[in-house]
Amino acid sequence: MKLHHGLLLGMVWASGVHAAANPAPVDFTSQNMTYDPKTGEVTLVGAVNVTQGTLNLTCGSLVMSVDKKGDISTMTATSNVVFTRQSPNGTEVARGSKAVYQPAAGMLNLTGGVTLTRGGNTLTGEVLNYNLEAGQMNLSGGRTAVKGRFTPAATSGTTAP
């Protein structure tokens, strides 16, 4: 269960963009940027930092495609991708070399040395596919095995007989 919660990071990020009637505003900074008024595509390059609510994304490059309705159709982040979410339960972090998020399909795909951490729990693999609508995720190790390390929460009191 804790593992499942630890993997919700991408879903929460996605929910801020997709599920809400009026998603929270997005603030971003980067060194350079290109904007295509015809297609609505925004490309951020160099020290990219995107914040929406309690979520934060840093990466080397981000391509954001926007359809005519104003919906973000695809977000592709590359180079040292780091998702961070501040929650009451602590800081949740997902790392990878590339992330593709498709709000319409509710799919988040994180690849390349994926590391998920929340508190003392850590999962590592190569490919993470997360169906945000169904709440189902699949973490595969590619050529290597998926590795996990779980740290039980400290409890007080006596153990039941």
Place this chain on the structure above:
Amino acid sequence: MRRKLVILLLVLAAALTVFMFSGMQDDRYFHIAAPVQQEPVKTELSPQIDAMVAGGISATQTLSASTVLVEPRYTGLDDQGREWEITADKADQSGTTSETVMLLTNLYGHLKDPTKKADITLHADNGDYATVTQLLNLNGNVMVSDSSVVLTAPQVNAQLATREVSGSGGVVLTGQRGAMSGTIKAAWFHLPAGATKVKLGGGVKGHLEFNKGKNR
């Protein structure tokens, strides 16, 4: 009898004439002034012409004084045959037979494109345009806009032949696309010739908002 009357009238006329012109001086009633040599009218030349004078002008070029035009309108075609139009409150037009420089005040520009729904419009407090280079320099509250975005900057250069546009000094891009609206700030922007993508750089900072209820 009649003869005496005529003689009397002639005597009276002579007496009246002597009375009228008795106090006349030479230059009081009739004066023809001698020609006076005046300083020639001084013409101020624009800085560009001053520079050309300093650098020397070829024999084929003729230096002309600046001409002030009120509410001028300039039109032309770019390399692809698309029309452009520049209007201004005033133009200080100067230059040579081979090049004309126009200093424009409160200018507006329209860069037409049949393939697009709306023209690209320009506005600036001041600007200058050189006919040879076809370079339009805009200064002061510069605004460049089309149907979807508005871009403001203190200084913008527009090459009317190629439609390459660039600006610096703090650029602000605002626009709306469906339910999303945003503001993006950068140090500079550049729209290369023939390109559809606007480049912004020197540190970019953006803010996007989504208002689905308003637009759907």
